[in-house]
Amino acid sequence: MNSSTPQSISNWFEVVLRFLETHGYPKDIVLAQLGISPELPGSAKFFPVSQLSELWLYAYEKFGTTVGIMVAEHFKPHLFSDVGLLLQSCKNLDEFLKRICQFIPLISTAIYLEYAEHNSNEKKLKIKFKEIVTLQVERLEMCLLCGWKMANLLHETGFNFLRLEHVRPRPLDITPWVNIFGHHVIWGQPEVVIYFSNEEVYRQTKPVNETIAKVIENELSLKLNRLYSKNYSHKVKNEIANLLGQQQATLNLVAQKLNISNRSLQRHLEDEGYTFRTLLNQVQMQKAQNYLHQTNLSLFEISLLTGFSSPSNFSLAFKRWTGKTPGYYREVHKI
Structure with a gap:
């Protein structure tokens, strides 16, 4: 690929x-x-x-x-091949969401999924495209509904979600969306995020053959490893994540750890559509969001752990990435 x-x-x-x-x-x-x-x-x-x-x-x-919602009606799980088989062998919605996040690169490297704890009572799934695509809103709706369609096959009564934050501005006629999502949609949000209760994600599904599921999972893991072994952006992000908080994550140092020249590494990243700076910022932002959401670390401590020389530099970068100050982000997302 x-x-x-x-x-x-x-x-x-x-x-x-x-x-x-x-x-x-x-x-x-x-x-x-x-x-x-x-x-x-x-x-x-x-x-x-x-x-x-x-x-x-x-x-x-x-x-x-x-x-988007009309196209999703014509989706069939077998189109995802072995990934679809594995997703239909999950013992609950929590396992389904973790697996689809893990193996989505075998279906599309364009889609970003993130499944995480929202608070002590809720889980959330975020879905977006890594880059802007034509008719992004409609295609996000299609992807969301295809996944939801597969998930609902796991249980004879299907699953329920608490609410859906949607990037689409509220339509004049919301009937087509209400027919699918109900009245639990919050329109005009910055990202597509769907929320579930802990009770719902851990509810047991119909009996599954765990032996067969394990065989499929092992095979898909090998495919994923082969994909990542050729993917320099993934390797670079791993090295950056390991370096942050210990020493400065530079192109030169990461290239040394990957046993490759600076120029060759830059060329590989360019072939994948990235720069080292872009990947560095992605890792810094993800780590910063996790620290703000899941810990009580001070901004000074977080700035050091994410590779910044001062809290002010960190705050400026975080505001550039997210449009929010670190303090506001922590207040909104605190557990």
């Missing part, structure tokens, strides 16, 4: 095409109009996410802003 740009498995083409064909737009004609190879959909190969944008625009022009 070429990792220079965000990639997704080509089965996503199949989902959109199945939707269009159901509504009177034959697959072969659509692919021919858009100049997309008929061999790509369903091939289970990876392709740049940008290639799917033309197909999404085509669907959007025909069906408008509800296209």
